[in-house]
Amino acid sequence: MKIAIVGTGYVGLVSGTCFAEMGVDVTCVDIDINKIENLTKGFIPIYEPGLEDLVLRNVKAERLHFTTKLTEVLDSVQMVFSAVGTPSDEDGSADLKYVLEVARTIGQNMKEYVLLVTKSTVPVGTALLIRQTIQKELDKRKVSIDFDVASNPEFLKEGDAIKDFMSPDRVVVGVESEKAKELITKLYRAFLLNNFRVIFMDILSAEMTKYAANAMLATRISFMNDIANLCELVGADVNMVRKGIGSNQRIGGKFLYAGCGYGGSCFPKDVKAFKSHFRTKLL
Ligand SMILES: NC(=O)c1ccc[n+]([C@@H]2O[C@H](COP(=O)([O-])OP(=O)(O)OC[C@H]3O[C@@H](n4cnc5c(N)ncnc54)[C@H](O)[C@@H]3O)[C@@H](O)[C@H]2O)c1
Structure with missing residues (x-):
């Protein structure tokens, strides 16, 4: 299975590396050229116990790749995770500009079905905004391509991130189609085999959780x-x-x-x- 993770910050790098460790082919994407150049050379931008070894091992095994261009990998993946930042705006609300930029890029470039899964922490209702943003771009291109959105919020703690990701108390997943549920079930297969709780629910409830x-x-x-x-x-x-x-x-x-x-x-x-x-x- 091949996936892309957009945003190679704390959450994106840890999740991408852990998915690769589980046998998934992962491309981590970031607009920060320095970050991607350093990661390609094996320099890890954050300190997280165990992360460096895991990154190097999975890069060597050719399961973990880095790029600055989502468009380079979009055609070869069915699932894109978005783990970009959601900083505070002036009034305290979550600034969704990075989240919606990822949706726009996907809408402008997708050629086949894509499932866009949001890992970033976003306000309830954001998946609907993401859906509308992608659809608007498809309408501009006058094409009709099937896609899904989903929510898979991240609960890892800095300092314990690898353990939290690989042995989670629970994985929360919000979906609105059977196809999305099937793809995410396939991705988390190893977790399900180990009896970790993967809790499927509707998207609004996952965002709220x-x-x-x-x-x-x-x-x-x-x-x-x-x-x-x-x-x-x-x-x-x-x-x-x-x-x-x-x-x-x-x-x-x-x-x-x-x-x-x-x-x-x-x-x-x-x-x-x-x-x-x-x-x-x-x-
Ligand atoms: N850090 C945590 O412990 C933690 C835990 C759970 C959830 N979260 C949530 O996860 C999200 C990400 O957090 P983080 O700490 O990893 O953020 P971060 O700021 O460390 O990383 C975000 C990355 O996204 C990149 N980016 C922005 N726009 C992009 C685009 N269009 N294409 C590609 N890359 C892009 C940035 O360059 C940056 O490297 C936030 O919503 C945060 O609230 C964080």
Whole structure:
């Protein structure tokens, strides 16, 4: 099976390399020429335990390739994953310019069926926008070509990314056609054989699942910081309270540490985007 992954950042490089390790023929695409030149020479732009060995092994085995041009590989793949960035816009919403640019490029150049799977974290309803963007380009070309869109949000943690990808708690997949489901089932065959949970659902629910998961984890951290403030007021020890509530199986002990709040490349951005999306929807 041959696939392309557009966006060779953290998520694209890790996913592409892990898919290659599972025996898939993967081409990683990025518009950043330096990044692709370095990767071709074996220089890995990020530090992630185990990644360098995996990249070098799969390049040597000719299962992992790098290019700056999606158009070079589009004709030879049925499935394209999009893992481009979705940075915060000025109002906190997710900027979809990179996501929609990938859709435009596909609509302008595809000759046969393509399934475009979004791995980037995107607001609920983005798959519909992607579908409309591709269709608009096909209409401009006055051609009718079948295609599908799907959502496969990524849950990996930086620092543990290879393990998270290769032994996932769950893989969430949103699809709207049997053909898309069949292709993704084929891709994740090794995961299914190992009894990892691949949860198929509709696309809107898959898009929502990613934001809901990050919002839940961020809420637990913020909640615990509020509890820590209350503990200080009354002279209680928040660490004992954490142990006390974390041992309740319905609550569990993770993401309950009081501290300086949440940070990193995803939580602040995704919480802002989630809020902004529903603020405009609910007003
Ligand atoms: N980093 C994480 O831990 C993590 C975890 C889960 C989900 N995500 C989500 O995954 C997405 C990607 O995150 P990341 O951290 O890998 O981003 P990143 O910024 O590291 O990488 C994005 C890459 O996309 C490339 N790109 C942009 N437009 C392109 C185009 N038209 N064609 C080809 N390449 C293009 C950029 O040059 C860049 O290398 C985001 O939506 C993010 O929220 C990130």
